[in-house]
Amino acid sequence: MVGTLVMYIVKFFCNTVKRTNARPKRLIQKNHAELKNHGIFKLQFQIRSYSEVINTADSKQKSVLTSKKISESAVYENIYKVFPNDLNSYGTVFGGMVMSELDRIASVVAERHSGHTCVTASVDAMHFLGPAGQGDILLFYASVNRSWHTSMEIGAKVLADNFKTGEHRHIISAYFTFVALDENKKPTDVPQITLETPIEKRRHTEAGERRELRRKEKEDRHLSRQTYGL
Numbered sequence: 001m002v003g004t005l006v007m008y009i010v011k012f013f014c015n016t017v018k019r020t021n022a023r024p025k026r027l028i029q030k031n032h033a034e035l036k037n038h039g040i041f042k043l044q045f046q047i048r049s050y051s052e053v054i055n056t057a058d059s060k061q062k063s064v065l066t067s068k069k070i071s072e073s074a075v076y077e078n079i080y081k082v083f084p085n086d087l088n089s090y091g092t093v094f095g096g097m098v099m100s101e102l103d104r105i106a107s108v109v110a111e112r113h114s115g116h117t118c119v120t121a122s123v124d125a126m127h128f129l130g131p132a133g134q135g136d137i138l139l140f141y142a143s144v145n146r147s148w149h150t151s152m153e154i155g156a157k158v159l160a161d162n163f164k165t166g167e168h169r170h171i172i173s174a175y176f177t178f179v180a181l182d183e184n185k186k187p188t189d190v191p192q193i194t195l196e197t198p199i200e201k202r203r204h205t206e207a208g209e210r211r212e213l214r215r216k217e218k219e220d221r222h223l224s225r226q227t228y229g230l
């Protein structure tokens with residue numbers, strides 16, 4: 001009797017381990033049918049084990065929903081060829097055009113990461129490091145640096161590529177904050193980030209510092225409006 005029971009337990013444990021990565025709900029249905037053929041003690045043992053299978057599956061599903069790799073949403077080397085209508089009166093690339101392109105590309109990253117429509121909440125530290133000219137090829141890069149509850153910081157940069165000389169120049173860097181909106185246009189939760197590389201970890205930390213600054217600036221703006229009765 002005891003020997004048979006031990007045999008059942010070992011057999012069941014092996015089956016459970018084998019099937020944990022399969023479809024747990026079907027596993028439960030199938031094994032509930034099997035349970036009816038055996039004693040109460042085995043029933044209790046199996047139900048406890050099945051609840052572990054369900055919990056494992058649920059937590060795996062939750063982590064898939066709440067965390068995504070940066071590479072899943074990043075834009076690498078989006079190419080824009082500069083033509084005469086992209087230039088300002090000095091013959092260099094019009095900054096507003098580059099900002100607009102960057103905003104579009106960063107919004108693609110935010111929407112891919114969150115799975116929601118996103119709006120630009122703020123843009124900070126947009127630095128024009130050097131000019132680009134006619135004939136240059138602009139290379140846009142953008143990726144999520146960090147996500148919080150409903151907002152995400154997207155880091156973006158643009159290189160100018162001179163196809164004759166092969167020279168690459170870093171012309172702009174910027175940080176965008178996007179907020180994901182639900183179908184009622186209310187801020188909604190976004191997935192967290194799975195950090196994979198030292199660069200991603202550094203950007204993640206720095207994004208936290210910038211968020212602190214943004215929060216402080218917001219408080220200052222609020223205080224100043226109160227002070228001047230605006």
Ligand SMILES: CC(C)(COP(=O)(O)OP(=O)(O)OC[C@H]1O[C@@H](n2cnc3c(N)ncnc32)[C@H](O)[C@@H]1OP(=O)(O)O)[C@@H](O)C(=O)NCCC(=O)NCCS
Nearest residue numbers: 119120121122123147148149150151152177179187214218
């Ligand atoms: C962005 C917007 C949705 C935020 O709405 P809100 O009512 O202030 O929302 P909340 O105060 O609940 O904040 C929601 C999130 O936005 C972030 N946020 C709000 N204002 C921000 C700002 N100026 N900079 C950065 N993040 C900001 C908050 O930190 C919060 O992030 P978290 O949930 O990750 O912690 C709202 O201000 C808006 O619709 N702005 C216009 C956006 C737009 O039209 N952009 C295109 C311009 S042409």
